[in-house]
Amino acid sequence: MKLIVGLGNPGPRFDKTRHNIGFEIIDELEKRFQAPLNQAKFNGLYSIVHYNGEKFILLKPMTYMNLSGESIGAIMNFYDISQKDLLVIYDDLDLPVGKIRLRQKGSAGGHNGIKSTIAHTGSQEFNRIRVGIDRPKNGMSVPDYVLARFSPDEWSSMQPVISTCADACETWLKKPFLEVMNQFN
DSSP: OEEEEEOOOOSGGGTTBGGGHHHHHHHHHHHHHTOOOOEEETTEEEEEEEETTEEEEEEEEOSOGGGHHHHHHHHHHHHTOOGGGEEEEEEETTSOTTOEEEESOOOOTTOHHHHHHHHHHTOSOSEEEEEEOOOOOTTOOHHHHHTSBOOHHHHHHHHHHHHHHHHHHHHHTTSOHHHHHHHHO
16 A cells, blocks of 8 residues: 655645645645545544555645654554655755655655654655745745745646646556656656
């Protein structure tokens, strides 16, 4: 069984903020698979989806970003999901707005949600999609920037990015992640 996780913060206050781009991609997958996240357990909202004779899970941790790994680790332990069957989607300050980067492993790179995921899964070796949000301009602090909503122009430009990330997730359900990386990087 595969697990696709979008990182973000719970609650309407954080909707469409830069830090919640992982949640936005899970929302797109919910629509595509007609699989609302209607199960609340493991400090998260999730859905078990049947696709191509297989099952996979869509998850939004409800722990706030810095504790995301608690939810991810708990659901992985319960369903006995291996590291290679985990895909985490999150924002990245070091990529330009809208740029995506797929990787099979790596450090947290300063991202607290990924630090927590590594701590609770015990490994840096899991699949990930990093979505560029760029760095703040004009002296804005990083926390204020990541918790702010995209500008209307940025939000418009993010729609095809959300769709492309969802395409990458869907492709991973059929192909090895290395092939998905080659196709989408």
